[in-house]
Amino acid sequence: xxxxxxxxxxxxxxxxxxxxxxxxxxxxxxxxxxxxxxxxxxxxxxxxxxxxxxxxxxxxxxxxxxxxxxxxxxxxxxxxxxxxxxxxxxxxxxxxxxxxxxxxxxxxx
Amino acid sequence: xxxxxxxxxxxxxxxxxxxxxxxxxxxxxxxxxxxxxxxxxxxxxxxxxxxxxxxxxxxxxxxxxxxxxxxxxxxxxxxxxxxxxxxxxxxxxxxxxxxxxxxxxxxxxxxxxxxxxxxx
Numbered sequence: 356x357x358x359x360x361x362x363x364x365x366x367x368x369x370x371x372x373x374x375x376x377x378x379x380x381x382x383x384x385x386x387x388x389x390x391x392x393x394x395x396x397x398x399x400x401x402x403x404x405x406x407x408x409x410x411x412x413x414x415x416x417x418x419x420x421x422x423x424x425x426x427x428x429x430x431x432x433x434x435x436x437x438x439x440x441x442x443x444x445x446x447x448x449x450x451x452x453x454x455x456x457x458x459x460x461x462x463x464x
Numbered sequence: 465x466x467x468x469x470x471x472x473x474x475x476x477x478x479x480x481x482x483x484x485x486x487x488x489x490x491x492x493x494x495x496x497x498x499x500x501x502x503x504x505x506x507x508x509x510x511x512x513x514x515x516x517x518x519x520x521x522x523x524x525x526x527x528x529x530x531x532x533x534x535x536x537x538x539x540x541x542x543x544x545x546x547x548x549x550x551x552x553x554x555x556x557x558x559x560x561x562x563x564x565x566x567x568x569x570x571x572x573x574x575x576x577x578x579x580x581x582x583x584x
Contacts, residue, residue: 356527389569393511400560400577401503401511406570444511448569451516451524453501458510 357381357388357447359456366462367435375459377428377445389448390428392421393455396441405430437463466491468561468575476555478584482548486561486575493542494519499564501571502535502546504557512557516564517544556582 358380367373379388392405403412405421408428418433432439440463445456472484486500493500502514515525517535525533529548537544548555558579562571 391568391570393571395511400574401571402574403570403572406565406572407568410568412572442510446570448564451499451518451522451566452526453503453513453516453564453569453571454526455503455511455513 356452357449357454359445359447359454361443361445361456361459363457364460364462366464367432368464369435369437371435372431372433373435373461374432375430375443375445375461377430377456379426379428379447381426381447381449387449390421390423391446391448392419392428392430393444393446394441395444395458401444432461435463439463466563466573468563468573470559470561470575470578472559472578472580474579474581476551476580476582478552478582479550482546482551482555482580482582484546484559484561484578484580486544486546488542488544488563491563493537493544494539497566499524499566500537500544501562501564503560503562503571504555505560505577506554506557514546514548514559551582553582553584556580 390408393401395401408423409421499516501516534547558577560577561575563573
């Protein structure tokens with residue numbers, strides 16, 4: 356199973372772009388690792404915003420984008436808005452097992 | 465539209481067994497492309513994956529919890545369940561059930577969650 360490392364917090368002003376990085380350490384070096392990203396507002400269930408590292412589900416703003424290089428995935432939020440203030444978690448899936456990063460608190464200044 | 469609903473006691477005494485059920489509506493639990501998972505979140509902390517189950521009963525657990533966790537499925541009721549034995553205060557958390565899309569490894573549908581508090 357994987358360990359995923361994220362920064363505890365990231366902040367930005369409205370209109371700016373921010374990037375959250377997620378670094379994966381896994382004992383399974385051969386299997387393909389699917390990366391997803393989730394947004395969670397206080398008191399709410401997590402919401403999928405990126406799947407398969409860079410794809411957006413229907414209805415998710417195009418201001419959210421993802422990428423992956425080697426064992427590091429990233430989530431970029433462009434044109435930061437007040438409503439983007441939330442916790443963001445990366446997730447990894449391989450060999451029928453899942454894991455989540457520790458989470459990043461995004462603050463809109 | 466797929467909906468998941470967690471249910472179970474909100475209070476559990478330390479050393480006892482926590483039992484929760486996730487009821488699925490708007491879709492069949494025996495769909496071949498999906499696993500069904502449990503995820504928990506202690507107050508003020510991050511998400512912790514507990515385990516996944518396929519409709520055939522195949523299970524996959526977080527290594528750190530597997531000695532105390534059992535996930536089962538009841539296809540006749542379109543439900544799956546979670547049991548955590550020998551609970552302590554560290555098991556106090558919001559517990560979510562969710563559907564995992566196996567082809568791409570993401571949880572696209574989540575329940576609203578149910579809070580479980582372990583009391584001494």
